[in-house]
Amino acid sequence: xxxYYGARAPEYDLVYRKPERQxxxxxxxxxxxxxxxxxxxxxxxxxxxxxTPFIASRARGIVGxxxxxxxxxxxxxxxxxxxxxxxxxAYRLPFRDRAxxxxxxxxxxxxxxxxxxxxxxVVLHRALRPGATVVLLDNLYVEGSxxxxxxxxxxxxxxxxxxxxxxxxxxxxxxxxTEAELRAVALSxxxxxxxxxxxxxxxxxxxxxxxxxxxxxLDQ
Numbered sequence: 001x002x003x004y005y006g007a008r009a010p011e012y013d014l015v016y017r018k019p020e021r022q023x024x025x026x027x028x029x030x031x032x033x034x035x036x037x038x039x040x041x042x043x044x045x046x047x048x049x050x051x052t053p054f055i056a057s058r059a060r061g062i063v064g065x066x067x068x069x070x071x072x073x074x075x076x077x078x079x080x081x082x083x084x085x086x087x088x089x090a091y092r093l094p095f096r097d098r099a100x101x102x103x104x105x106x107x108x109x110x111x112x113x114x115x116x117x118x119x120x121x122v123v124l125h126r127a128l129r130p131g132a133t134v135v136l137l138d139n140l141y142v143e144g145s146x147x148x149x150x151x152x153x154x155x156x157x158x159x160x161x162x163x164x165x166x167x168x169x170x171x172x173x174x175x176x177x178t179e180a181e182l183r184a185v186a187l188s189x190x191x192x193x194x195x196x197x198x199x200x201x202x203x204x205x206x207x208x209x210x211x212x213x214x215x216x217x218l219d220q
Contacts, residue, residue, distance in 0.1 A: 001111060001172070002068055006068045006069070006070040007164055009048065009070035009074055010165075018145065020145055020201070024202055028137070028202065029054055032135070032137075033059075035133060035135060036055050036058055036059040036102050036104070037058040037059070038059070038060050039059050039100075039102040039133065040061050040062075040101050041055055041061070041102045041104060042062075042093070042095065042100045042104075042128075043062055043064040043104045043105070043106075044093075044103065044104070045067075045105055045108035046064030046075060046106075047071045048071045048075050049071075049072075049074065049079065051106050051137075052078070052083055053080050057080070060082065061082045061083070062080075062082065062084075063084055063086060063095075064085045065087070066087065066088070067090070072085050072087060090108065090112075090120060091120060091123055092123070097126055098127070098128065098130075099128075100127055100128055100132065101129050101132050102133040102134070102135075103127070103128055103133075103134045104137070105124075106137045107137065110174050110175050111172075111173055111174065112175075113175075114175060115155055118185055125189060128209045131210075132208065133206070134209055136182075136204065137202060138203060139201065140176065140200075140202060140203050151171075157173055157175055158173070159171050159174065160172050179203075182205050186207055191208065191209065191210060192208045194206075195207065
């Protein structure tokens with residue numbers, strides 16, 4: 001996955017220019033920033049930093065992290081003054097416990113194997129204060145706008161085949177979880193006040209990281 005996104009980095013932002021998705025993109029650009037007003041934010045898998053400036057426009061500060069140095073090189077070109085970037089693994093966040101009061105992960109959860117969803121949320125919640133706001137944003141599957149799913153493995157994970165501008169093809173894990181699946185995994189990690197929102201091409205899950213979740217994560 002890291003190799004794929006490293007190779008894709010120069011063309012990654014083209015996905016945000018798909019004509020049919022523009023109304024959704026504009027709505028999300030307005031909906032997202034106020035959620036993080038005056039907050040300290042950790043952005044997981046920030047990629048090229050497309051969403052970082054929108055969040056930073058209202059946040060007190062934001063730390064974006066990604067495992068790909070290639071995408072982070074692009075993100076640095078649009079980096080706001082109240083933001084910084086780190087090379088880091090989403091499953092091993094390099095922060096002290098309860099360091100942030102909010103979190104954002106855009107178009108990352110769909111690349112997390114279903115068997116590791118709870119693991120990821122536990123690691124994320126460990127870095128958050130109780131009551132922290134979490135927003136997860138990702139794709140809905142819409143025929144004709146998304147790459148078709150070509151395979152499902154024995155663990156229930158779906159895969160797409162993607163071709164880059166250099167002609168290379170890549171088998172990419174890309175799940176499209178249902179609302180019920182998302183709510184279940186969030187609640188299992190101690191989420192409260194779970195809200196599910198959709199647009200034509202995207203979904204968002206917004207919730208609070210609970211006290212029980214934070215304490216349980218600290219014990220792991």
